[in-house]
Amino acid sequence: MPASSKVGAAVITVVLLVVAAVLFWPRDESGPRLARRTYADIPRIDVHVHLDPEQVPSATRIFREHGVYLALNASGGHPDGGGLEENIEAMRASNGAVRPYCSLDWRNVEDPDWDDYVDRTLRSCASQGAIGMKVYKGLGLGITLSDGSLLAVDDPRLDRAFALCGELHLPVLIHSGDPQAFFTPDGPDNERHEELAAHPRWSFYGPRPDSNESWPSWQTVFDQYERRVARHPGTTFVGAHFGNVPEEPETVARMLEAYPNLVVETGARIPEIGRFDAARMREIWTRFADRILFGTDFQMASEDEFVLGSAGRELDPRSRIPIFYEAHWRYFETADRGFAHPTPIQGDWTIDGIHLPREVLEQLYYRNAMRVFDLPPPPTE
Numbered sequence: 001m002p003a004s005s006k007v008g009a010a011v012i013t014v015v016l017l018v019v020a021a022v023l024f025w026p027r028d029e030s031g032p033r034l035a036r037r038t039y040a041d042i043p044r045i046d047v048h049v050h051l052d053p054e055q056v057p058s059a060t061r062i063f064r065e066h067g068v069y070l071a072l073n074a075s076g077g078h079p080d081g082g083g084l085e086e087n088i089e090a091m092r093a094s095n096g097a098v099r100p101y102c103s104l105d106w107r108n109v110e111d112p113d114w115d116d117y118v119d120r121t122l123r124s125c126a127s128q129g130a131i132g133m134k135v136y137k138g139l140g141l142g143i144t145l146s147d148g149s150l151l152a153v154d155d156p157r158l159d160r161a162f163a164l165c166g167e168l169h170l171p172v173l174i175h176s177g178d179p180q181a182f183f184t185p186d187g188p189d190n191e192r193h194e195e196l197a198a199h200p201r202w203s204f205y206g207p208r209p210d211s212n213e214s215w216p217s218w219q220t221v222f223d224q225y226e227r228r229v230a231r232h233p234g235t236t237f238v239g240a241h242f243g244n245v246p247e248e249p250e251t252v253a254r255m256l257e258a259y260p261n262l263v264v265e266t267g268a269r270i271p272e273i274g275r276f277d278a279a280r281m282r283e284i285w286t287r288f289a290d291r292i293l294f295g296t297d298f299q300m301a302s303e304d305e306f307v308l309g310s311a312g313r314e315l316d317p318r319s320r321i322p323i324f325y326e327a328h329w330r331y332f333e334t335a336d337r338g339f340a341h342p343t344p345i346q347g348d349w350t351i352d353g354i355h356l357p358r359e360v361l362e363q364l365y366y367r368n369a370m371r372v373f374d375l376p377p378p379p380t381e
């Protein structure tokens with residue numbers, strides 16, 4: 001064979017090898033699994049779950065399977081027949097793997113002994129071992145006073161309660177308002193239409209069902225929440241759902257800057273924040289690395305039915321749980337682009353991972369929660 005043909009054959013062979021390599025090289029479709037291999041050793045605290053006391057044993061098994069060694073239960077109830085005692089019992093039985101927040105019943109605000117009630121209740125929460133106080137979105141959007149108005153998040157009659165939480169070292173996990181889209185007209189153009197169609201009562205647009213008044217605007221409730229946080233520098237607030245404003249990461253950054261007593265958690269809002277430019281989100285996250293806590297809003301409805309961030313008319317089956325967690329890890333840990341977010345009903349879009357460095361992941365996953373809630377270090381295996 002002449003030398004030129006040998007060169008020709010060699011070139012063809014190389015070209016064929018390259019083509020074969022491109023065609024058959026295993027593709028990296030294992031983004032989330034890759035991340036788990038890298039960071040599975042970092043322990044996790046979920047600061048926002050919802051469980052009934054009898055669900056704690058089976059939920060604890062689920063959490064452990066996914067690296068969550070401690071979960072803080074926002075459905076802890078209130079003392080003296082309101083569920084807290086049962087939740088404290090469940091906490092003991094779980095060896096502290098699930099710890100309850102407790103709540104106040106704001107409907108008592110017009111009672112003459114309101115201040116005594118607040119004092120008695122919060123002291124009982126603290127002495128029984130509740131981890132903090134949970135404030136539901138009902139404050140601002142659900143508690144109706146005798147004159148028909150809604151009890152505002154910043155109503156001065158509640159000042160004592162929030163100040164006392166600071167004195168008793170009960171951080172306040174506070175959910176105020178709801179997704180901005182819930183305050184705009186529903187219809188095919190509303191980006192949360194699927195959710196609103198499944199749950200018409202989640203809409204805060206137009207007249208309130210129980211009165212002639214309209215719902216307050218999203219901004220009205222948010223401003224009440226901001227004034228509440230500003231009024232109590234001695235009380236730690238955990239702004240639920242990415243500081244109650246996942247649609248505006250710049251506002252979250254502004255508030256974290258302005259209020260040293262505020263931290264935020266990620267519960268049920270990865271779909272929303274995952275839409276923003278990943279580099280910008282990473283910047284905000286790194287700047288406030290000690291102020292953002294991991295939360296999911298994981299909710300158990302029965303042994304086989306779950307609410308993973310949100311749900312439609314049908315609840316989530318158990319088989320979706322690993323997908324739900326993996327989408328979180330993938331968002332925090334990888335630089336993957338355009339992948340499915342954890343809660344499909346929250347919107348028809350994909351998200352981009354923010355690829356946080358290990359030190360920031362450790363703060364997000366457990367160190368910040370340890371500091372805020374004054375928790376012991378994770379168990380070593």
Ligand SMILES: [Zn+2]
Nearest residue numbers: 048050074297
């Ligand atoms: Zn929740």
